Amino acid sequence: MNLLRIDSSIQGPASAGSQLADIVVAEAVAGHPGVEVVDRHLATDPVSSTTWADAVIGSATPEADRTAAQRDALALAASLADELRAADLVVLASPLYNFGISQHLKTWIDLVLAGAPVGSRLLDGTPTVLVVTRGGAYGPGTPREGWDHATSYVTRILSDVWGADLTVVEREFTLVGINPALDAFRDLAASMKTAAEQAATTAGTHLAHRTTTAPASAVGPQ
Numbered sequence: 001m002n003l004l005r006i007d008s009s010i011q012g013p014a015s016a017g018s019q020l021a022d023i024v025v026a027e028a029v030a031g032h033p034g035v036e037v038v039d040r041h042l043a044t045d046p047v048s049s050t051t052w053a054d055a056v057i058g059s060a061t062p063e064a065d066r067t068a069a070q071r072d073a074l075a076l077a078a079s080l081a082d083e084l085r086a087a088d089l090v091v092l093a094s095p096l097y098n099f100g101i102s103q104h105l106k107t108w109i110d111l112v113l114a115g116a117p118v119g120s121r122l123l124d125g126t127p128t129v130l131v132v133t134r135g136g137a138y139g140p141g142t143p144r145e146g147w148d149h150a151t152s153y154v155t156r157i158l159s160d161v162w163g164a165d166l167t168v169v170e171r172e173f174t175l176v177g178i179n180p181a182l183d184a185f186r187d188l189a190a191s192m193k194t195a196a197e198q199a200a201t202t203a204g205t206h207l208a209h210r211t212t213t214a215p216a217s218a219v220g221p222q
């Protein structure tokens with residue numbers, strides 16, 4: 001059994017999402033000691049943004065006429081799609097940057113989509129934990145409610161396009177303690193952090209034991 005872990009934070013060891021993913025993976029491995037963890041860090045080992053165009057245009061080009069770059073891009077796209085399809089468990093951390101998805105994660109998603117036939121359910125029933133981290137807060141009634149343009153998209157791809165059996169772990173207000181303008185929210189942010197860590201522990205504990213397809217669910221602060 002293997003667990004594919006996908007990180008995309010540009011913040012290295014300071015990444016709140018990677019810290020939550022650490023918890024999920026540690027719990028999953030503890031509950032299933034034989035699991036092999038495959039790490040794919042899209043920020044430290046990014047896919048070139050030109051690769052996707054080469055793959056898309058290459059796939060519409062007769063094989064004999066493809067450039068070397070197009071052939072390489074198609075091979076990479078196919079291998080990334082195969083890697084995802086082969087995963088028994090998936091943990092994916094998605095940070096909110098500039099009100100949207102990380103460019104590294106988007107490039108990877110585009111390339112994976114290019115690497116398999118349209119409509120391929122690459123994660124059909126695969127237990128998957130999506131870790132979402134946001135510096136601010138975007139819940140109902142907040143000034144920027146609806147400004148998180150990343151989470152619904154990533155959820156759509158994982159769950160509806162690829163068919164994952166999805167659990168979402170969310171943490172907001174990660175910039176509290178970093179951005180002084182948010183100092184008034186210290187207590188709330190601390191409770192959100194604790195709740196997210198507990199949700200990550202629960203998600204990790206369940207991950208290795210979930211083998212059947214279930215509806216998408218969410219744990220942690222919304």
Ligand SMILES: Cc1cc2nc3c(=O)[nH]c(=O)nc-3n(C[C@H](O)[C@H](O)[C@H](O)COP(=O)(O)O)c2cc1C
Pocket residue numbers: 009010011014015016017018093094095096097098099100133134135136137174175
């Ligand atoms: C370049 C950059 C852009 C960001 N843009 C936003 C944003 O639009 N909204 C927000 O709430 N937080 C924003 N943040 C804060 C991140 O969402 C926050 O640091 C979160 O923890 C990211 O996940 P990570 O810690 O795993 O990288 C931004 C951070 C960076 C570095």
